[in-house]
Amino acid sequence: MSAVTPDEDIFYTLGLLHSSRPHQSDVYDKLNSEILECCAKADMDIKQYLPHYKSKEDWMKHFGRKWDTFQEMKTKFDPRMILSPAQRIFTSVMDYGDM
Template identity: 40%
Template sequence: MNRTKWNDKMSAAIPDEEFFYLVTLLHIVTPDKLASTNAQNNQIMEFCKNSGIGIKEYLPYNKTHMEWKEHFGSKWPILKARKDEFDPKKILSPGQKIFNN
Protein backbone atom coordinates (compact mmCIF):
# COMPACT_ATOMS: atom_id res chain seq x y z
CA MET A 1 0.00 0.00 0.00
CA ASN A 2 1.11 3.55 -0.60
CA ARG A 3 1.23 5.65 2.57
CA THR A 4 0.25 8.80 0.65
CA LYS A 5 -3.14 7.19 -0.10
CA TRP A 6 -3.96 7.09 3.63
CA ASN A 7 -5.56 10.02 5.41
CA ASP A 8 -3.14 10.99 8.20
CA LYS A 9 -6.07 12.26 10.25
CA MET A 10 -7.12 8.66 10.90
CA SER A 11 -5.75 7.10 14.04
CA ALA A 12 -5.16 3.71 12.42
CA ALA A 13 -1.66 2.49 13.18
CA ILE A 14 0.33 1.88 10.01
CA PRO A 15 4.08 1.47 9.52
CA ASP A 16 6.12 4.64 8.95
CA GLU A 17 7.45 3.38 5.60
CA GLU A 18 6.35 4.99 2.32
CA PHE A 19 5.13 1.63 1.00
CA PHE A 20 3.88 -1.25 3.12
CA TYR A 21 2.08 -4.55 2.75
CA LEU A 22 -1.01 -5.89 4.44
CA VAL A 23 -0.68 -9.54 5.39
CA THR A 24 -3.33 -11.42 7.32
CA LEU A 25 -3.14 -14.79 8.99
CA LEU A 26 -6.57 -16.23 9.62
CA HIS A 27 -6.60 -19.33 11.77
CA ILE A 28 -9.45 -21.64 12.60
CA VAL A 29 -8.68 -22.50 16.17
CA THR A 30 -10.32 -25.01 18.44
CA PRO A 31 -10.03 -24.50 22.19
CA ASP A 32 -7.41 -27.24 22.51
CA LYS A 33 -5.16 -25.49 19.94
CA LEU A 34 -5.50 -21.93 21.27
CA ALA A 35 -2.29 -21.94 23.32
CA SER A 36 -0.16 -23.34 20.48
CA THR A 37 -1.68 -20.89 17.96
CA ASN A 38 -0.98 -17.94 20.27
CA ALA A 39 2.59 -19.20 20.74
CA GLN A 40 3.02 -19.42 16.96
CA ASN A 41 1.66 -15.88 16.50
CA ASN A 42 4.07 -14.61 19.17
CA GLN A 43 6.97 -16.31 17.35
CA ILE A 44 5.99 -14.61 14.09
CA MET A 45 5.75 -11.21 15.79
CA GLU A 46 9.08 -11.69 17.56
CA PHE A 47 10.78 -12.77 14.31
CA CYS A 48 9.50 -9.65 12.52
CA LYS A 49 10.61 -7.40 15.38
CA ASN A 50 14.09 -8.99 15.56
CA SER A 51 14.46 -8.79 11.77
CA GLY A 52 13.65 -5.08 11.66
CA ILE A 53 10.38 -5.62 9.80
CA GLY A 54 7.98 -2.78 10.66
CA ILE A 55 4.79 -4.48 11.77
CA LYS A 56 1.44 -3.40 13.14
CA GLU A 57 -1.17 -5.79 14.47
CA TYR A 58 -4.79 -5.12 13.61
CA LEU A 59 -6.01 -6.03 17.10
CA PRO A 60 -2.92 -5.91 19.28
CA TYR A 61 -2.90 -7.30 22.79
CA ASN A 62 -0.58 -4.78 24.37
CA LYS A 63 -0.19 -4.92 28.12
CA THR A 64 1.62 -1.68 28.89
CA HIS A 65 1.47 2.01 28.08
CA MET A 66 4.87 1.80 26.38
CA GLU A 67 3.74 -1.05 24.12
CA TRP A 68 0.78 1.07 23.00
CA LYS A 69 3.03 4.07 22.44
CA GLU A 70 5.32 1.92 20.29
CA HIS A 71 2.33 0.49 18.40
CA PHE A 72 1.00 3.93 17.38
CA GLY A 73 4.51 5.25 16.64
CA SER A 74 4.49 8.61 14.86
CA LYS A 75 0.72 8.90 15.38
CA TRP A 76 1.07 8.83 19.17
CA PRO A 77 1.23 12.65 19.68
CA ILE A 78 -2.01 13.29 17.76
CA LEU A 79 -3.76 10.36 19.44
CA LYS A 80 -2.71 11.64 22.86
CA ALA A 81 -3.81 15.18 21.99
CA ARG A 82 -7.25 13.86 20.99
CA LYS A 83 -7.53 11.89 24.21
CA ASP A 84 -6.54 14.96 26.25
CA GLU A 85 -9.12 17.07 24.43
CA PHE A 86 -12.09 14.70 24.37
CA ASP A 87 -11.47 12.60 27.50
CA PRO A 88 -9.28 14.70 29.81
CA LYS A 89 -10.20 12.65 32.90
CA LYS A 90 -9.31 9.45 31.02
CA ILE A 91 -12.47 7.66 32.09
CA LEU A 92 -13.21 6.01 28.72
CA SER A 93 -11.59 2.65 27.87
CA PRO A 94 -9.30 2.31 30.90
CA GLY A 95 -8.97 -1.47 30.48
CA GLN A 96 -6.63 -1.31 27.49
CA LYS A 97 -4.08 0.72 29.48
CA ILE A 98 -3.34 2.88 26.45
CA PHE A 99 -3.18 6.13 28.39
CA ASN A 100 -2.75 5.03 32.00
CA ASN A 101 0.84 4.42 33.02
Protein backbone atom coordinates in the same frame (compact mmCIF):
# COMPACT_ATOMS: atom_id res chain seq x y z
CA MET B 1 -10.98 4.08 17.05
CA SER B 2 -7.41 4.94 16.16
CA ALA B 3 -5.28 3.05 13.70
CA VAL B 4 -1.58 3.33 12.93
CA THR B 5 0.02 2.87 9.54
CA PRO B 6 3.76 2.64 8.85
CA ASP B 7 5.78 5.72 7.88
CA GLU B 8 6.22 4.39 4.36
CA ASP B 9 4.82 5.28 0.95
CA ILE B 10 4.06 1.60 0.30
CA PHE B 11 3.11 -0.95 2.92
CA TYR B 12 1.39 -4.30 2.98
CA THR B 13 -1.37 -5.71 5.10
CA LEU B 14 -1.30 -9.36 6.04
CA GLY B 15 -4.04 -11.14 7.92
CA LEU B 16 -3.60 -14.57 9.45
CA LEU B 17 -6.96 -15.99 10.37
CA HIS B 18 -6.77 -19.30 12.18
CA SER B 19 -9.63 -21.61 12.98
CA SER B 20 -9.33 -23.98 15.91
CA ARG B 21 -11.14 -25.64 18.72
CA PRO B 22 -10.78 -23.98 22.15
CA HIS B 23 -8.22 -26.54 23.36
CA GLN B 24 -6.05 -25.84 20.29
CA SER B 25 -5.72 -22.07 20.75
CA ASP B 26 -2.35 -22.35 22.51
CA VAL B 27 -0.83 -23.75 19.30
CA TYR B 28 -1.83 -20.61 17.39
CA ASP B 29 -0.82 -18.30 20.22
CA LYS B 30 2.64 -19.87 20.07
CA LEU B 31 2.74 -19.57 16.28
CA ASN B 32 1.75 -15.89 16.45
CA SER B 33 4.47 -15.27 19.05
CA GLU B 34 7.03 -16.93 16.80
CA ILE B 35 5.97 -14.76 13.86
CA LEU B 36 6.29 -11.60 15.98
CA GLU B 37 9.72 -12.70 17.23
CA CYS B 38 10.86 -13.34 13.65
CA CYS B 39 9.70 -9.87 12.60
CA ALA B 40 11.48 -8.29 15.57
CA LYS B 41 14.74 -10.13 14.78
CA ALA B 42 14.49 -8.97 11.15
CA ASP B 43 13.92 -5.40 12.41
CA MET B 44 10.61 -5.15 10.57
CA ASP B 45 8.35 -2.27 11.53
CA ILE B 46 5.04 -4.06 12.10
CA LYS B 47 1.72 -3.03 13.59
CA GLN B 48 -0.63 -5.55 15.13
CA TYR B 49 -4.38 -5.33 14.84
CA LEU B 50 -5.85 -5.61 18.34
CA PRO B 51 -2.50 -5.96 20.08
CA HIS B 52 -2.29 -7.08 23.69
CA TYR B 53 0.26 -4.64 25.04
CA LYS B 54 0.75 -4.55 28.79
CA SER B 55 2.38 -1.16 29.25
CA LYS B 56 2.05 2.43 28.15
CA GLU B 57 5.57 2.19 26.74
CA ASP B 58 4.46 -0.63 24.41
CA TRP B 59 1.60 1.56 23.19
CA MET B 60 3.98 4.50 22.69
CA LYS B 61 6.21 2.28 20.55
CA HIS B 62 3.16 1.06 18.61
CA PHE B 63 2.07 4.62 17.74
CA GLY B 64 5.66 5.80 17.20
CA ARG B 65 5.99 9.42 16.09
CA LYS B 66 2.19 9.64 16.02
CA TRP B 67 1.94 9.16 19.80
CA ASP B 68 1.67 12.89 20.55
CA THR B 69 -1.18 13.28 18.04
CA PHE B 70 -2.95 10.24 19.47
CA GLN B 71 -2.56 11.63 22.99
CA GLU B 72 -3.87 15.06 21.91
CA MET B 73 -6.95 13.49 20.29
CA LYS B 74 -7.60 11.38 23.38
CA THR B 75 -7.43 14.49 25.59
CA LYS B 76 -9.66 16.48 23.22
CA PHE B 77 -12.38 13.89 22.60
CA ASP B 78 -12.22 11.90 25.84
CA PRO B 79 -11.03 14.35 28.51
CA ARG B 80 -12.30 12.16 31.36
CA MET B 81 -10.47 9.13 29.91
CA ILE B 82 -13.53 6.88 30.16
CA LEU B 83 -13.50 5.34 26.67
CA SER B 84 -11.53 2.17 25.97
CA PRO B 85 -10.21 1.68 29.51
CA ALA B 86 -9.27 -1.96 28.89
CA GLN B 87 -6.10 -1.01 27.03
CA ARG B 88 -4.87 0.78 30.18
CA ILE B 89 -3.02 3.37 28.12
CA PHE B 90 -4.30 6.35 30.06
CA THR B 91 -5.40 6.80 33.65
CA SER B 92 -9.17 6.67 33.79
CA VAL B 93 -11.54 8.42 36.15
CA MET B 94 -13.12 5.05 36.83
CA ASP B 95 -11.36 2.35 38.76
CA TYR B 96 -10.49 -0.76 36.72
CA GLY B 97 -12.08 -2.83 39.48
CA ASP B 98 -15.44 -1.36 38.37
CA MET B 99 -15.21 -3.04 34.97
